[in-house]
Amino acid sequence: MFVDEGDTVVIPDLYWENYSLIFENAYKGKIVTFPLFKNGGFNVEGFSETLDSISGKIVLLLNFPNNPTGYTPLISEIELIVNAIKQQSDKGKRVVAIIDDAYFGLVYEKEVYTESIFNQLSLLDEKVLAVKLDGPTKEDYVWGFRVGFITYGVKNGTSELYEALENKTAGAVRGNISNVSHLSQSLLYSAYFSEQYEADKKQKYDTLNARYQSIVKVLANPKYTKHFTALPFNSGYFMCIELNQSLKAEAIRKILLDNYSTGVIVFGNLIRLAFSAVPESKIPQLVENIYLACDEFIKKDLE
Numbered sequence: 001m002f003v004d005e006g007d008t009v010v011i012p013d014l015y016w017e018n019y020s021l022i023f024e025n026a027y028k029g030k031i032v033t034f035p036l037f038k039n040g041g042f043n044v045e046g047f048s049e050t051l052d053s054i055s056g057k058i059v060l061l062l063n064f065p066n067n068p069t070g071y072t073p074l075i076s077e078i079e080l081i082v083n084a085i086k087q088q089s090d091k092g093k094r095v096v097a098i099i100d101d102a103y104f105g106l107v108y109e110k111e112v113y114t115e116s117i118f119n120q121l122s123l124l125d126e127k128v129l130a131v132k133l134d135g136p137t138k139e140d141y142v143w144g145f146r147v148g149f150i151t152y153g154v155k156n157g158t159s160e161l162y163e164a165l166e167n168k169t170a171g172a173v174r175g176n177i178s179n180v181s182h183l184s185q186s187l188l189y190s191a192y193f194s195e196q197y198e199a200d201k202k203q204k205y206d207t208l209n210a211r212y213q214s215i216v217k218v219l220a221n222p223k224y225t226k227h228f229t230a231l232p233f234n235s236g237y238f239m240c241i242e243l244n245q246s247l248k249a250e251a252i253r254k255i256l257l258d259n260y261s262t263g264v265i266v267f268g269n270l271i272r273l274a275f276s277a278v279p280e281s282k283i284p285q286l287v288e289n290i291y292l293a294c295d296e297f298i299k300k301d302l303e
């Protein structure tokens with residue numbers, strides 16, 4: 001609905017790879033990235049500069065908690081991000097802000113913004129359309145249900161405008177996937193009204209939170225800096241470690257698979273760890289395995 005051939009989509013440089021398939025392969029748009037991090041936090045400067053460089057309509061995509069890094073901006077950073085977008089609409093540019101909230105609610109640190117940035121963007125300016133995307137896959141832990149939610153918000157939006165958006169969306173859904181599974185929808189509908197829902201969700205959150213706290217603690221061991229350091233993370237399902245220059249992530253991924261029964265995802269020289277999927281008791285071993293695989297790689301390289 002929002003990306004036509006040749007349109008630019010602004011995304012941080014660490015993103016879910018399906019965005020390339022969706023925006024570039026399917027809709028012939030062009031993804032423009034900016035480095036997600038600067039000085040250990042969200043790179044507001046890079047974000048602003050990238051928005052500045054685009055003339056005409058801006059489509060941008062924000063995904064917090066972010067896949068693959070597990071980063072959500074801090075409360076102090078959100079204000080700066082919102083201001084950067086406001087500066088663009090003040091210059092007369094129309095902005096579509098797509099907010100992928102696939103991991104909404106999974107924040108594990110106090111200073112992190114726990115609401116969706118949608119709340120602020122939907123009230124920001126008549127030229128800023130905020131599009132919030134939610135999926136129960138992660139938010140409600142129902143992998144495979146194939147249900148999604150879209151919420152639109154624009155300052156002073158009228159019911160006619162929202163009706164037009166709704167009709168266009170219905171057409172786009174029908175033209176893409178025909179329809180969502182009715183069984184999944186019905187099960188979720190019933191779950192959302194169940195008295196047990198909040199308690200079930202809290203239990204899953206507690207499990208993930210414990211896994212998060214465990215990986216934070218394990219990675220604090222200074223011995224690991226010999227081979228890798230963690231990128232900033234505070235939320236979500238994943239986190240990334242950055243390997244030291246002399247190491248090759250792809251080779252280490254293979255060593256981990258062959259010799260340590262450990263599966264990881266590689267992005268350039270980063271390794272993404274799905275701490276969400278590892279029992280707390282096995283997290284120390286996971287990190288240790290990576291360390292040992294790095295040692296092995298160096299030994300082999302010297303031979």
Ligand SMILES: Cc1ncc(COP(=O)(O)O)c(C=O)c1O
Nearest residue numbers: 016063067100102135137138146
């Ligand atoms: C950032 C992000 N958005 C959306 C999705 C899509 O989720 P689903 O499995 O419900 O299609 C994923 C899944 O990995 C994701 O990481």
